[in-house]
Amino acid sequence: MFARYRSWGRGAPAVRASVRCRGGALDAVINPYLLYVGLALGGLGVCMALPRRRVSPQVLGAVLAGLGLGLVLLGLGLRSERLPNFNFYIFAAIALGAALRVITHPRPVYAALYFILTILASCGLYLVLAAEFMAFALVIIYAGAILITYLFVIMLATQAPSEGELDALAEYDAEARSPVAATVASFVLLAVLTTMLFSGAESLRARDGAGLDAPIEMMPQRAERSLREAGAIGVVDEVVGVDASAWTATLRSGEVVALPESARLTNVERIGHDLLAEHPGSIEIAGVILLMAMLGATVLSRRQVELEDEAKRRQAERLAAAGTVFADREVSP
Amino acid sequence: MSGSWTIAQASLPAPMDGVTLAHYLVVSAAMFAIGLVGFLTRRNLIIMFLCTELMFQAAGIALIAFSRFHLHMTGQTFVIFVLTVAAAEAALALALVVLLYRRKDSLSADEWAELKG
Numbered sequence: 001m002f003a004r005y006r007s008w009g010r011g012a013p014a015v016r017a018s019v020r021c022r023g024g025a026l027d028a029v030i031n032p033y034l035l036y037v038g039l040a041l042g043g044l045g046v047c048m049a050l051p052r053r054r055v056s057p058q059v060l061g062a063v064l065a066g067l068g069l070g071l072v073l074l075g076l077g078l079r080s081e082r083l084p085n086f087n088f089y090i091f092a093a094i095a096l097g098a099a100l101r102v103i104t105h106p107r108p109v110y111a112a113l114y115f116i117l118t119i120l121a122s123c124g125l126y127l128v129l130a131a132e133f134m135a136f137a138l139v140i141i142y143a144g145a146i147l148i149t150y151l152f153v154i155m156l157a158t159q160a161p162s163e164g165e166l167d168a169l170a171e172y173d174a175e176a177r178s179p180v181a182a183t184v185a186s187f188v189l190l191a192v193l194t195t196m197l198f199s200g201a202e203s204l205r206a207r208d209g210a211g212l213d214a215p216i217e218m219m220p221q222r223a224e225r226s227l228r229e230a231g232a233i234g235v236v237d238e239v240v241g242v243d244a245s246a247w248t249a250t251l252r253s254g255e256v257v258a259l260p261e262s263a264r265l266t267n268v269e270r271i272g273h274d275l276l277a278e279h280p281g282s283i284e285i286a287g288v289i290l291l292m293a294m295l296g297a298t299v300l301s302r303r304q305v306e307l308e309d310e311a312k313r314r315q316a317e318r319l320a321a322a323g324t325v326f327a328d329r330e331v332s333p
Numbered sequence: 334m335s336g337s338w339t340i341a342q343a344s345l346p347a348p349m350d351g352v353t354l355a356h357y358l359v360v361s362a363a364m365f366a367i368g369l370v371g372f373l374t375r376r377n378l379i380i381m382f383l384c385t386e387l388m389f390q391a392a393g394i395a396l397i398a399f400s401r402f403h404l405h406m407t408g409q410t411f412v413i414f415v416l417t418v419a420a421a422e423a424a425l426a427l428a429l430v431v432l433l434y435r436r437k438d439s440l441s442a443d444e445w446a447e448l449k450g
Contacts, residue, residue: 011395029355044369050374071365076355084353092360099364099387105370108379109441115383118364122390125360129401134412138393141416144421146386153427154379157434172441182373190366199357212404267409274406275413286417293421300428311438 029198034075036191040143042068043187049104050176050183057105065100066093072194082168084128091124106173108154112147119143133268214244215273223249226263357398364391378433378440382426389419 026032049058073089091172106113119142126135153191158170176182213290216223224239227249233239241250249261265273275283368387375381393412400408430440437444 025383046370070446072359084356096363098369103367108377122394126395126397129397131397132411134409146420148429149423157440176374177376179374184368184431186366186369189361193362270406271409274410286414289421293424297424298426305432305435307438308436313440
């Protein structure tokens with residue numbers, strides 16, 4: 001039983017053999033001109049939206065970037081017989097818009113908050129893709145734990161604005177470093193990436209999901225519970241074997257009964273089985289990595305560090321400047 | 334039961350259309366590119382690490398989309414390990430950022446230009 005499940009997991013050489021990488025394959029998914037014009041527009045928009053010291057056309061940039069990505073998604077829709085769930089477009093727009101705001105917002109706290117919005121929209125995408133467990137895990141781990149740590153550090157490590165200049169930004173936040181070169185490099189990478197993805201994805205056929213419920217063969221008690229809840233077997237009957245492909249269970253009496261639809265495994269059960277039955281070593285290593293990271297972070301942040309002379313001088317200047325403003329305030333009324 | 338959309342219904346093993354996968358891959362690749370632009374252009378150390386998290390997130394979307402496409406659980410399981418690495422990275426990177434800040438009283442990456450090569 002288990003051997004068959006394994007071969008299903010590794011298998012489908014036919015799928016891999018049917019992947020063809022030809023130049024013409026891209027055309028089957030999207031019109032190449034549309035793709036490249038969309039990506040160029042997106043790149044131009046992102047470049048315009050990056051923070052600059054002089055007034056930057058951020059809104060125009062964001063609109064252009066959205067238009068570019070909209071063109072690409074629209075172009076994809078033109079060639080496909082089936083479109084993704086409508087929710088996909090909403091979540092994708094929120095996720096990418098918030099991602100753009102993460103890299104363009106000059107204030108770190110707001111960037112972190114927009115990153116939480118990206119995470120929540122990604123959770124929406126996960127739900128559309130029927131990955132409920134990962135969606136909730138993402139909210140708890142990312143939005144709940146990692147981003148709170150980020151917010152703490154941002155608040156710890158940001159100079160308090162001196163009074164009277166609450167809107168002043170740190171110099172390194174106000175201006176992007178070589179925005180044009182970075183955008184060109186990233187969007188050329190994006191163009192190559194999408195071209196290669198679509199060249200390969202064209203004839204990649206989705207596998208059927210018959211094997212998804214295969215783990216139930218190792219959980220006879222789970223099948224027994226579903227059968228009992230469905231009223232298919234009595235209290236004394238006991239399931240001794242399950243055949244996932246025929247979707248039947250064998251009782252101790254030798255009788256074979258059909259499993260109800262409610263016996264289908266849930267997302268959490270499938271992930272749990274895959275995690276613990278298929279990758280037991282990896283989860284141990286993940287635990288060790290987390291432990292080492294925790295120890296490392298504790299050891300690192302315990303160390304006492306002296307300010308360098310240069311930094312001391314700057315800090316003194318800043319404090320002095322803030323003090324003058326404060327003194328002026330005291331005198332003026 | 335029928336007629337109303339439920340989350341449980343969404344987990345029915347219906348394979349995604351081959352062309353629909355491309356939509357998710359475009360979103361994932363675009364998010365990765367945005368993260369890369371941010372990592373290259375921003376000079377605030379914390380924002381730079383936030384951009385690496387953005388790239389992790391893009392990889393996660395691609396993994397989940399492929400998991401759905403192949404109807405194979407390992408894609409989703411792998412996202413758990415991506416989350417693990419992201420959490421470990423965040424803990425260590427932020428501890429380092431706090432150290433660097435205490436030393437230079439600034440979060441600018443340019444302060445540490447002397448570290449190059």
